[in-house]
Amino acid sequence: MASEFLDQFDREVQPPYLHEAYKSTLLRAPLQPLVVPPKKEITRSGPLFKDFNLGALDHDLTKNSVKDGEAIGERIVVHGKVTNEKGHPLPHTLIELWQANSAGRYVHKVDQHDAPLDPNFLGTGRCMTDAHGNYKFYTIKPGAYPWGNHPNAWRPNHIHFSLFGGNITSRLITQMYFPGDPLFEHDPIFKAVPPKGRELLISKFDLSITEPNFALGYRFDIVLRGKHATPFENL
Template structure:
């Protein structure tokens, strides 16, 4: 059913039955190969005026009367192509659970408390060097119904939109050393050798004294079909 995974491939398959929802929601036919000019199609460019003052600070952008509860962290990194070239002006949108592992989404039924001062959504554009930086609260683990006693590792969802269509990626960032990795089929759907690419690196040198811990998460977007210096 699934096309063969090449040795150098870092991507999960479409059909991964341990993650049950893929069974009825993944294409059964191979994706159609298309010519390079289609991969080079542009995507929209968003201007800085789309980004609100606190859109990259999830500890402030939904604050009503006090700081959100939880461990304050900084998540930062670079967006590049496969040749390491920085990609500026890339739209990064993130969302996550609060410190108790509760999503604010209305369809969420996990019995953990909401935090009135935390929404869990943010966005920003990468700078000239492809860099980005969010302040947020470390998300908690949360249970889901994939299998008996299933728990997702702590994670932050990322939606990334670069300026060409092959630079559109949706992924999840995880935290180092999470004991739930070995039980999570979404994380495990990625080939073993590539899983580390989804795990942020703890950066002591980026922490802010008596304020926030820091993690580095770099994002490398597809671009293998293009020559590096055209």
């Protein structure tokens, strides 16, 4: 990403490529000057998801992998609005989500954390924003988990989001956190984001979307591109 491109973003919000406390960045941060490709080589068209074929339960992680019973953990509803840098809603934006289960374990062969897997929870889902840029997921609140970056290192509860805007250059991958997590001050990934940007990554409890006797609600709005963009993963 060239400096010309970086100037489109608020440096007080977006994380740097290199953050020494986050050890993986020492291996993958760029060491040479970044190269600007000719504009004609940059693909700006597509993808278009308006007619994308989504399953009826793709947005409901509490049901889309149920085999023998209910997914284990605290049920939550996550909703919000996806907009561009001007505040205009972005309809037909494909959102993909992945997360650990309530015990803090991913359904992935690399994750060998000593925590149980839930046969009724795969931790992945997808949906598309409606005509007004709104989205909604049903899921289980993820648990914290150890990650080996430093002694006694634990990740705060979080959910990963991947979004595509109106063209291929507007993809954004980010993480949503939960309010009041005591692990914020001990997590190098979260602290790699400047203070102004950290606030944009923390969801807000939303009683209006909470469903009685079923699930607590959280709101997480997302901005694609521009100086007000939601902090994205460039680490």
